[in-house]
Amino acid sequence: MNDIVLEARGIVKRYGHVTAVAGADFDLRAGEILAVIGDNGAGKSSLIKVLSGDVVPDAGEVLLDGKPVHFKSPHDAQLAGIETVYQDLAMAPALDIATNLFLGREIRRKGPLGSVLRMLDVKEMRAQSRQQMDALGITTLQSITQPVDSLSGGQRQTVAVARAAAFGRRVVIMDEPTAALGVRESKGVLDLIRRIRDTGIPVVLISHDMPAVFEVADRIHIHRLGRRACVVRPGDHEMNEVVGIMTGALPPPAAAEAS
Amino acid sequence: MSESVQTAGAKAAGVPDTSGTRAVTVVDRVFRNPVLGPLAALVLACVVFSLLTDNFFSVNNFSLILQQSVVVGTLALGQTIIILTGGIDLANGAIMVLGTLVIAKIAADSLNLQLPALFVGLLVCAALGAVSGLIVSRLGLPPFIVTLGLLTILQAASRLYTKETVVVEPGPLTFLSSGTYLFGYFRITLGVVVVLLSVAVLHYALTRTAWGRHVYAVGNNELAAKRTGINTKRVLMSVYVLAGVLYALAALQAFGRSPATSPNAFPTANLDTITAVVIGGTSLFGGRGTVLGSYLGALIVLVLQSGLTQAGIDPLYQNIVTGILVIAAVALDTVTRKKAR
Numbered sequence A: 001m002n003d004i005v006l007e008a009r010g011i012v013k014r015y016g017h018v019t020a021v022a023g024a025d026f027d028l029r030a031g032e033i034l035a036v037i038g039d040n041g042a043g044k045s046s047l048i049k050v051l052s053g054d055v056v057p058d059a060g061e062v063l064l065d066g067k068p069v070h071f072k073s074p075h076d077a078q079l080a081g082i083e084t085v086y087q088d089l090a091m092a093p094a095l096d097i098a099t100n101l102f103l104g105r106e107i108r109r110k111g112p113l114g115s116v117l118r119m120l121d122v123k124e125m126r127a128q129s130r131q132q133m134d135a136l137g138i139t140t141l142q143s144i145t146q147p148v149d150s151l152s153g154g155q156r157q158t159v160a161v162a163r164a165a166a167f168g169r170r171v172v173i174m175d176e177p178t179a180a181l182g183v184r185e186s187k188g189v190l191d192l193i194r195r196i197r198d199t200g201i202p203v204v205l206i207s208h209d210m211p212a213v214f215e216v217a218d219r220i221h222i223h224r225l226g227r228r229a230c231v232v233r234p235g236d237h238e239m240n241e242v243v244g245i246m247t248g249a250l251p252p253p254a255a256a257e258a259s
Numbered sequence B: 001m002s003e004s005v006q007t008a009g010a011k012a013a014g015v016p017d018t019s020g021t022r023a024v025t026v027v028d029r030v031f032r033n034p035v036l037g038p039l040a041a042l043v044l045a046c047v048v049f050s051l052l053t054d055n056f057f058s059v060n061n062f063s064l065i066l067q068q069s070v071v072v073g074t075l076a077l078g079q080t081i082i083i084l085t086g087g088i089d090l091a092n093g094a095i096m097v098l099g100t101l102v103i104a105k106i107a108a109d110s111l112n113l114q115l116p117a118l119f120v121g122l123l124v125c126a127a128l129g130a131v132s133g134l135i136v137s138r139l140g141l142p143p144f145i146v147t148l149g150l151l152t153i154l155q156a157a158s159r160l161y162t163k164e165t166v167v168v169e170p171g172p173l174t175f176l177s178s179g180t181y182l183f184g185y186f187r188i189t190l191g192v193v194v195v196l197l198s199v200a201v202l203h204y205a206l207t208r209t210a211w212g213r214h215v216y217a218v219g220n221n222e223l224a225a226k227r228t229g230i231n232t233k234r235v236l237m238s239v240y241v242l243a244g245v246l247y248a249l250a251a252l253q254a255f256g257r258s259p260a261t262s263p264n265a266f267p268t269a270n271l272d273t274i275t276a277v278v279i280g281g282t283s284l285f286g287g288r289g290t291v292l293g294s295y296l297g298a299l300i301v302l303v304l305q306s307g308l309t310q311a312g313i314d315p316l317y318q319n320i321v322t323g324i325l326v327i328a329a330v331a332l333d334t335v336t337r338k339k340a341r
Helices: A044-051 A074-079 A097-101 A122-135 A153-167 A183-198 A210-216 A239-247 B008-013 B026-032 B036-052 B059-068 B070-084 B092-106 B111-139 B143-161 B172-177 B190-208 B210-220 B222-227 B232-257 B269-279 B291-310 B315-340
Strands: A004-015 A018-029 A033-038 A059-064 A067-069 A082-085 A171-175 A203-206 A219-224 A227-232 B179-182 B186-189
Touching: A004 A044, A018 A033, A018 A044, A018 A059, A018 A219, A033 A044, A033 A183, A033 A210, A033 A239, A044 A059, A044 A171, A044 A203, A074 A082, A082 A153, A097 A122, A097 A153, A122 A153, A153 A171, A153 A183, A183 A203, A183 A210, A203 A210, A210 A239, A219 A239, A227 A239, B036 B291, B059 B070, B059 B186, B059 B190, B059 B291, B070 B092, B070 B190, B070 B210, B070 B232, B070 B269, B070 B291, B092 B111, B092 B143, B092 B232, B092 B269, B111 B143, B111 B172, B111 B232, B172 B190, B172 B232, B179 B190, B186 B190, B190 B210, B190 B232, B190 B291, B210 B222, B210 B232, B222 B232, B269 B291, B269 B315, B291 B315
Parallel strands: A018 A227, A033 A203, A033 A219, A082 A171, A171 A203
Antiparallel strands: A004 A018, A004 A059, A059 A067, A219 A227, B179 B186
């Protein structure tokens, strides 16, 4: 249970004179939901962007399954099996759900139709999309051929999460997945996050939503002033303690590592 | 696809959430079949003019309209794929005209030079497309400004290159003008066949290949496309170069219509293509539209011109009607987009 899947050591990222990440460490273990919290400007987004390949760090290293990796783009991270669900969802609204699920990873027809005429296997992609939705227990989408712009915010989030779960072989990272959702929709997404964890893929959850964090997280990574202040277990601390550590009102606990 | 744990509870607990899904309305159906609108407009215009005038409904007239559609129709295909990515091309007429001039000048001396000349013209048009594509995709400049600059440069460059009218000899360059009579009396030229084939091939590429979906995705949400792993710069580049190739094809179509060309040829071609694209239901905001619609849009403009001429109406009114149609089409697009939000 303690094998580390994704790890970062001494990450530094500067933007001009501003140091967003100042020697941050990070580790994500197999089969867990790790929440990453921090005040605005604490540098958690920059850290996450390093992990998802969106940003190249100035110093430090990222290790996947113990091996150093150097992501130059989100595409590199995707090839390594790390999928990210962005806060402003990465979707093409005029295209349908199945098309969005397979965007950038389309399946072509077998034989000369696919290799010569580059014809897409629309049927296969739709079938796999349906299969993925069923596997995740998603029942809120009526039809896989609906355009995304006809969906509600929660449904769009569901599609984005399903896509990440479908292709994230190693890690799924979610940036504020419940920020724009109502109570009921949030609950659906949190259930989905648990189900992804239960399939064996560890999830990194960046969130300001403390009740959500305490509901689903196995461990909480508290980010402060550009680095990791500590990692705690939700069962060991009260919500206001965690917020206190996050804002600097309370010192991080002495035994900083939750094991 | 990942192996997943399917819990019975998850399925039972899930209640279909229809709160966020709108009922499918008539507007949605038109929206989902984007070709339906322009097709209906085309048929309606044909019916109206057939009833109102004596000469509109004739095999000869329909044949003529199809032949008139080849140049703007081909240019509009390039315009469509650029607009689908959220861009616009103000220089496509100028690129094509320079292409015809280069071809005609090189081929002036000998019939044997016609095919090499065509090849050089193709390279020139593709290279000019590549220039726009590079500036738009690498430097991130707005396509409107880039192609406006290119238009100004090319108009001057064409006149510096030659100020006279150049004529090509009948030969390989004019073979698109050759035709045959279908069913004994419906004249159809090779140019018409080629433009219809171009529409079909591009329609296939846009709707049935990954490249096509990436074109739509870039126009929908470029950042999102990039994040799903699509090389958006390469998609943009491919679109502008392909548009350049289509402009070269339009140059060849132009020789099929008339062997003579000059720097002053096709002064309204560029705006005509934007008109065709917009009337054809493609959104100027990118990400929505079809090449089939654009070709129908080009036909609609020609049908209006033909019909109003047959009805004996001052040609200037044709432009007024076309202008109203453009604004109406954009208004419809804006309304549909707002509904879709």
